[in-house]
């Protein structure tokens with residue numbers, strides 16, 4: 001099975017070396033969890049988790065470079081050739097408090113006990129250095145059948161750690177699985193326990209659903225709505241589903257799987273566009289999205305990028321009217337929008353306009369103006385050389401000197417006005433032309 005691992009050969013060699021060194025020192029050691037699961041699915045792996053009978057202090061003494069990343073849980077990070085390997089001592093988690101992962105764990109000597117504490121059958125498989133797979137709960141079968149099934153009694157497992165309910169949905173969404181009947185019933189029964197889980201951990205699981213692919217986003221959203229989990233988080237996310245039927249009818253309408261997959265590849269890992277799409281498909285507006293992201297403890301920068309994109313989506317609704325007025329063309333509106341929202345946000349909007357054509361139920365109205373934006377938006381965007389103040393051939397202090405005025409809010413407004421005019425091609429981007437225009441505007445206003 002080792003030769004089927006899809007990863008940088010140096011990472012695989014490093015993982016093998018960690019197992020061998022632990023074995024040579026007299027300990028058991030296995031690859032475990034996501035890397036084993038993903039290899040059986042013929043998918044690339046992104047990190048390697050290792051489980052061992054060695055205690056953290058023993059791990060530390062065997063390897064030259066270790067970092068005590070999660071000592072109280074028995075996790076040491078071993079560094080080999082700049083690659084990081086999380087090495088965790090076999091453990092069981094007997095005491096759980098308030099439906100959360102335990103703070104204290106007991107180290108044990110047997111692999112089986114360690115696999116038993118893991119959440120789902122396909123996450124409870126271990127691979128030894130000789131290529132033998134240890135799969136006591138038949139995770140391989142569930143993986144083939146695409147079934148998410150708790151190890152042991154789902155009822156007990158969700159009460160031990162309520163985050164597992166969200167993880168069940170995450171794995172179902174990301175691996176295109178069904179949730180096993182008893183696991184699903186237990187999830188519905190215990191969904192109110194999700195309130196004990198920190199919002200950061202909720203966000204991490206949601207991120208994986210939203211950011212994996214467009215199909216996982218749709219599937220995850222459907223499961224979140226069906227299960228009602230979104231209404232039971234510590235800070236409620238129920239605004240995501242104001243009208244269940246409405247959202248469900250929206251998410252089940254992807255017309256062309258092949259095209260959607262191509263779009264996914266083109267978008268790569270642009271989380272910002274994916275989150276904006278999620279909110280938009282849920283009928284959430286930018287202010288509410290901002291509020292929901294605060295509850296989910298998003299980083300400020302990420303949240304503000306997502307809000308900006310949502311505002312630009314809302315802008316497309318507003319300008320339908322403006323563009324009907326005489327003399328206001330799509331080109332000039334779009335140029336202003338690029339200046340106001342930035343080139344990156346503008347190109348994200350164009351991505352959304354493109355993907356929207358793949359949904360049976362569109363998010364954008366198919367007006368002439370949207371059509372024009374789809375057709376020429378990217379060309380206009382690429383051709384726009386002056387889109388931010390730093391592109392101007394003049395600085396604020398030059399204008400201050402020229403006018404002999406003290407700087408104030410007027411300066412920013414004036415500069416923006418100059419930027420619009422240069423961008424629209426009304427004046428050239430030279431120092432003298434801009435100063436002439438400044439003089440003209442000042443005179444006009446006096």
Ligand code: ATP
Nearest residue numbers: 032033034035049117118119120123124161163164
């Ligand atoms: P990913 O590919 O997203 O990293 P993963 O399966 O490796 O998926 P991790 O969160 O990295 O997920 O966890 C590693 C392993 O630890 C899991 O495969 C599972 O065996 C176990 N695990 C993680 N979280 C829990 C939990 N809340 N309850 C029980 N077992 C868990």
Ligand code: MG
Nearest residue numbers: 033034047049
């Ligand atoms: Mg992992």
